[in-house]
Amino acid sequence: MTTELPADIQSSSSEIQTDKPSSNWLPPGLALQKVDERIMTLNVGPQHPGSGHMRLIVQIDGDYIVACDPDPGYVHRGEEKMAEYRNYITNIPHLERPVIHDSCNMLYPYVLGVEELLGIEVPERAKYVRVIAAELNRCIYIMYWLAIYGIFLGHSTMFMWPTGDRELLIDLMEKMTGARVTHSHFIPGGVRNDLPANFEEVCLRQVNYFEKRIKEYAAVFYDNPILISRTQNTGVLSRQDAIRLGVTGSVLRASGIDFDVRKKEPYDVYDELDIQSIVMTEGDAYARSKIPWLDMMDSCNIIRQALQKMPKSGSVRVKLKPNPKGKGLDTVYKRVESGRGSLGCYIVSDGKPEPYRLKLSVPSFRNLIALPYLLKGEKLGNMPSVYWSLNYWPVEADR
Amino acid sequence: MGTATGIIRALNSGIKHLAIKRFTLRYPEEKLKFVGDGYQFDPSTGVGIAGLKGRHMLFHDKCTGCQLCSIACEGVAEAIAMVKVPEEHKHNKKAIMPQIDYGKCVFCGLCVDACPFYALYMTNDYELSTFSKEGLIYTPAQLQVKPYVAQDSEIIITDRGASHG
Numbered sequence: 001m002t003t004e005l006p007a008d009i010q011s012s013s014s015e016i017q018t019d020k021p022s023s024n025w026l027p028p029g030l031a032l033q034k035v036d037e038r039i040m041t042l043n044v045g046p047q048h049p050g051s052g053h054m055r056l057i058v059q060i061d062g063d064y065i066v067a068c069d070p071d072p073g074y075v076h077r078g079e080e081k082m083a084e085y086r087n088y089i090t091n092i093p094h095l096e097r098p099v100i101h102d103s104c105n106m107l108y109p110y111v112l113g114v115e116e117l118l119g120i121e122v123p124e125r126a127k128y129v130r131v132i133a134a135e136l137n138r139c140i141y142i143m144y145w146l147a148i149y150g151i152f153l154g155h156s157t158m159f160m161w162p163t164g165d166r167e168l169l170i171d172l173m174e175k176m177t178g179a180r181v182t183h184s185h186f187i188p189g190g191v192r193n194d195l196p197a198n199f200e201e202v203c204l205r206q207v208n209y210f211e212k213r214i215k216e217y218a219a220v221f222y223d224n225p226i227l228i229s230r231t232q233n234t235g236v237l238s239r240q241d242a243i244r245l246g247v248t249g250s251v252l253r254a255s256g257i258d259f260d261v262r263k264k265e266p267y268d269v270y271d272e273l274d275i276q277s278i279v280m281t282e283g284d285a286y287a288r289s290k291i292p293w294l295d296m297m298d299s300c301n302i303i304r305q306a307l308q309k310m311p312k313s314g315s316v317r318v319k320l321k322p323n324p325k326g327k328g329l330d331t332v333y334k335r336v337e338s339g340r341g342s343l344g345c346y347i348v349s350d351g352k353p354e355p356y357r358l359k360l361s362v363p364s365f366r367n368l369i370a371l372p373y374l375l376k377g378e379k380l381g382n383m384p385s386v387y388w389s390l391n392y393w394p395v396e397a398d399r
Numbered sequence: 400m401g402t403a404t405g406i407i408r409a410l411n412s413g414i415k416h417l418a419i420k421r422f423t424l425r426y427p428e429e430k431l432k433f434v435g436d437g438y439q440f441d442p443s444t445g446v447g448i449a450g451l452k453g454r455h456m457l458f459h460d461k462c463t464g465c466q467l468c469s470i471a472c473e474g475v476a477e478a479i480a481m482v483k484v485p486e487e488h489k490h491n492k493k494a495i496m497p498q499i500d501y502g503k504c505v506f507c508g509l510c511v512d513a514c515p516f517y518a519l520y521m522t523n524d525y526e527l528s529t530f531s532k533e534g535l536i537y538t539p540a541q542l543q544v545k546p547y548v549a550q551d552s553e554i555i556i557t558d559r560g561a562s563h564g
Binding site: 085087092093094157167175176178182184192194197209219220221224225226228315 | 402405406409412413437438445446447450451452471506508556
């Protein structure tokens with residue numbers, strides 16, 4: 001399914017200039033040359049806690065940012081190359097590592113792709129278990145993201161509360177998968193283990209309480225005039241620019257484009273569940289920070305629906321042959337909606353137990369592209385709020 | 400909403416938290432309770448049994464020394480090595496059993512999925528820290544020991560908030 005481009009996109013102005021690669025290319029940082037006495041070049045990172053092992057090279061004129069050059073790549077792990085030397089099952093533990101808080105969603109496109117390559121039919125119950133695990137993981141990721149967003153803005157209460165309330169869901173994932181993070185739960189053919197006894201009841205109770213708790217964040221954070229004054233009309237990404245730059249996830253939905261992979265290209269049982277994809281039109285840092293929070297309430301709703309509709313018994317895993325192989329030359333591309341946006345996995349198989357090539361198309365890297373355009377003309381003090389509102393995860397972007 | 404009202408509402412929301420229960424686990428004194436006895440796998444149905452993926456437990460009377468766990472770990476962590484054991488078993492002619500290096504293990508549990516003889520399970524023991532790297536290498540004899548775990552704290556949700564009871 002393709003998304004139709006709105007008519008106003010075709011006639012949009014060329015305010016975004018793409019830098020043409022010049023013959024005398026310089027590494028990032030050196031490329032930003034001193035043009036004026038007033039302009040100072042500032043390195044934010046790679047050790048800066050606000051940057052998360054990535055460097056932002058910022059040029060400032062007084063308190064205002066003139067130019068920004070993000071320099072990712074400090075946590076490159078070679079995930080894609082590693083995948084070529086491991087078979088379809090042993091790829092699982094390392095492919096979920098880029099975002100350990102969102103490990104089920106990180107693994108989801110890979111597992112869906114391998115299932116299509118190997119021609120595996122997944123049991124109905126396993127699909128529901130996966131949806132529950134993926135939605136719980138999305139909430140865990142967003143809570144962590146929200147905690148960091150709070151501490152970036154100097155709001156330590158917003159760091160403590162999400163970190164504590166996240167424990168409710170981590171406890172559920174621990175009961176379900178046996179690990180607090182990096183669950184290795186999804187496997188081609190279903191999930192690793194069935195739900196423990198009494199899980200539905202515990203899950204419903206904790207998710208209901210969790211939803212009640214996150215609604216309390218409105219008074220302390222989202223309706224807080226200090227947050228609003230710091231984030232509203234900061235780093236505005238217009239509708240046209242959002243499409244031109246190819247951003248995804250909450251950043252795209254904050255700019256007024258209704259695109260959610262769960263809704264547009266439903267995978268597993270998402271077509272049977274009622275999903276609201278929340279859209280805001282402001283496109284500023286406030287809208288980008290509010291959408292994940294509203295997404296969490298939507299996720300709680302999805303979990304409740306899935307628990308209700310889930311078949312009460314049945315298999316959750318198809319038995320696989322040892323060293324499963326693809327059928328000759330074949331390619332597959334699958335994408336899911338992760339906590340940060342659409343996450344794709346492209347697998348090429350040449351009939352061997354290992355993938356010939358595996359490519360992860362990650363939302364973090366796409367959202368980072370917008371950063372230089374958003375920061376131009378902003379105050380330096382607003383940089384953390386704009387940077388983290390992009391839902392950027394350095395490890396995922398570097399892969 | 401005015402600025403002053405908003406700030407008062409935010410402060411009020413924080414002050415309310417003085418009255419609700421503290422959501423903190425006092426870790427060494429209290430420990431979280433897990434479901435079951437750790438992650439296990441049933442080869443006949445091909446489905447795992449939910450539980451914590453902690454330190455492994457090896458049943459010497461069932462292990463045949465087939466090395467399937469070691470092969471499963473090859474692309475993941477290479478934490479499992481097959482070593483000679485002094486004891487003689489009829490079904491284990493080579494007398495080799497897995498030795499696990501917890502400095503490398505990622506606790507994914509794929510070795511448990513690979514074992515067709517119900518010989519390797521995981522337990523609720525997660526406190527493995529030692530003073531040396533060698534202390535993290537568990538020999539078959541150490542893996543045989545069933546860990547002692549006293550974990551009883553659970554999340555309790557009441558009207559006054561959630562707490563670890």
